[in-house]
Amino acid sequence: MDPEIAEWLKQQYQQRDRTYADVEAVLRLFHNFLVPKPETYTHDNGRSQLLLSLIGTIPIMYQSVTYNIPVAFWLPTSYPSVAPYVFVTPTALMLVKAGKHVDISGRCYHPYLAYWSNRTESSLAELIGIMQEVFSQEPPVYAKPNVTQQQQQSSPIIGGYPSPSSSLRPAPPILKYSPRQTAASSVSASQQPGVIPQQLQNRYPSPSPYGSGTQQLTPQQAQLYTKLQSALLEFNTASSREMDNLVTVNKQLNDAETRTKAELQSLRDFDAQVQHQNTIMTRCIEQLNLNIEKIRSWPEEPVDEIICGTSVVHNQLFELVAEEIAIEDTIYYLGKALSQDKVELNAYMKASAKTGKVIRSNFTGIIKVF
Incomplete structure (x- = not known):
């Protein structure tokens, strides 16, 4: 060999x-x-x-x-x-x-x-x-x-x-x-x-x-031979067509397999990106939870002590302005109650006169502060 x-x-x-x-x-x-x-x-x-x-x-x-x-x-x-x-x-x-x-x-x-x-x-x-x-x-x-x-x-x-x-x-x-x-x-x-x-x-x-x-060959044998030859030719022709179809189908299957593999690889890459972004998001959520727990552990501060002026004069001014705004709100709601007949005119006049005195007093206090 x-x-x-x-x-x-x-x-x-x-x-x-x-x-x-x-x-x-x-x-x-x-x-x-x-x-x-x-x-x-x-x-x-x-x-x-x-x-x-x-x-x-x-x-x-x-x-x-x-x-x-x-x-x-x-x-x-x-x-x-x-x-x-x-x-x-x-x-x-x-x-x-x-x-x-x-x-x-x-x-x-x-x-x-x-x-x-x-x-x-x-x-x-x-x-x-x-x-x-x-x-x-x-x-x-x-x-x-x-x-x-x-x-x-x-x-x-x-x-x-x-x-x-x-x-x-x-x-x-x-x-x-x-x-x-x-x-x-x-x-x-x-x-x-x-x-x-x-x-x-x-x-x-x-x-x-x-x-x-x-x-x-005898005539019968020749006739049989001709029939067999014709049948064999038809069989070969049909086999050739079937083989061509199989080759075409095989090519299509190979192309489909190639496309499927490419699509599968693309999906795998996309899945990897999603997993990466998911990991980053998980880390951010964990960091936010830590910050929230840290903030909750801080002691509570009194609001009245936080919101105040930097000096005694500023604190007086802050109180007078707050009281004036409160009086203005009171006059607004008294007028609204009078228009809806929920307050009598005499009571409204007395309250307005008293409020006016307070406003004048506050205004005088503000002038003194400055």
Whole structure:
């Protein structure tokens, strides 16, 4: 394995040692036929994630002939707690044949994946052996009807995956799965890679188990193929629209999240300012309460002693002026009582005469003071 990929794997995966060991075991068995590389994997909910993938081909034995099936194994970051994602990846010259363990999109299903165990009983190499056995019984791909034999012979590389017969490297083994054996023990040390016949030009089986790789489709099969192709196109179009909508909604949610965080930060700043002002107000109230208690503790002073003149003369003047003001108030209220017939005229005249004498006496006293 490339050192950079190995270092990245050890940083991104939870059980890095187990994952590295399983990948190394597979690469030793399928050297240069399965290539590890970090690739972006899109989950069913639209979330994208960078995962380690093993992309290439695995050999199968179908009708005593070896075929190379293009596949891709994706390892989730929680591997081996979670089973790998297995896909058949047909080239431009092939089509996916949906069956018991493969859907129209190429996704592979098997009870071994459904009941995956993170213990040593389940491993990536053993999974590949099971996929080889399943594909040998029901091939997942077949050649397009309009691909001629001459086009298939023109290139030793089919769909970008290396063909064992086009290179000097031996073909990888076809693993045999046994429920009581591990993937490593299922391959005998003395097993030799099979030899691909020279006359075999199409390395992928035909859609029918009873026909050859170059067999033409019947009208019914062609009609069914057309319907499936149309349905797949409609599905892809609908999926693209839905994906665009999801991307738009995701962008809107991200923008709303950004605005919400900004508003939340603003509210937090405002709350901090309010708390600061509240602290200042509390301190001022406490200071005012202290001042009030201090004032209440002061002794009471007699008003008559506080409001007085600075000398005897000023005190006499103060008393005379106060008495004059009191007499004026008395005359005012006597006149008001007379107008309301509450006081008789004789009583009013007597009181006014007496008050007038007092006023003259006070006036004379004021003159003497000055």
